[in-house]
Amino acid sequence: MASANMTETSPPFAGAHQAIGGYFCAFSRVEQEVGEILKVVLGLQNNESADAIVGALGDMAKKLNLVSVASQTAKKIDGSEASAEWKASVKTKIDKV
Numbered sequence: 001m002a003s004a005n006m007t008e009t010s011p012p013f014a015g016a017h018q019a020i021g022g023y024f025c026a027f028s029r030v031e032q033e034v035g036e037i038l039k040v041v042l043g044l045q046n047n048e049s050a051d052a053i054v055g056a057l058g059d060m061a062k063k064l065n066l067v068s069v070a071s072q073t074a075k076k077i078d079g080s081e082a083s084a085e086w087k088a089s090v091k092t093k094i095d096k097v
Contacts, residue, residue: 030097034063041070060097068094 011017035054044050057063071090074082 031060037067038063041067064094064097
């Protein structure tokens, strides 16, 4: 029986291919957001090489590890210590990713 998105003339793996495509789109959005966070963590917001630097880190695990380590030693803009609640929130979000 065909699913709601497939017809009897759809290729046999069309649903699987669509799901895989959806996963890659969602993963790409998350990876782009992590890259933007890295630019902030590394102070690269106005650096022309920011995208190249983030890209050079390679896979998502390395990027998340860097964000994780940086967040645990992060300071507020005024130089004071970031709150334990903020650090815990960052850790929870990274663990979720």
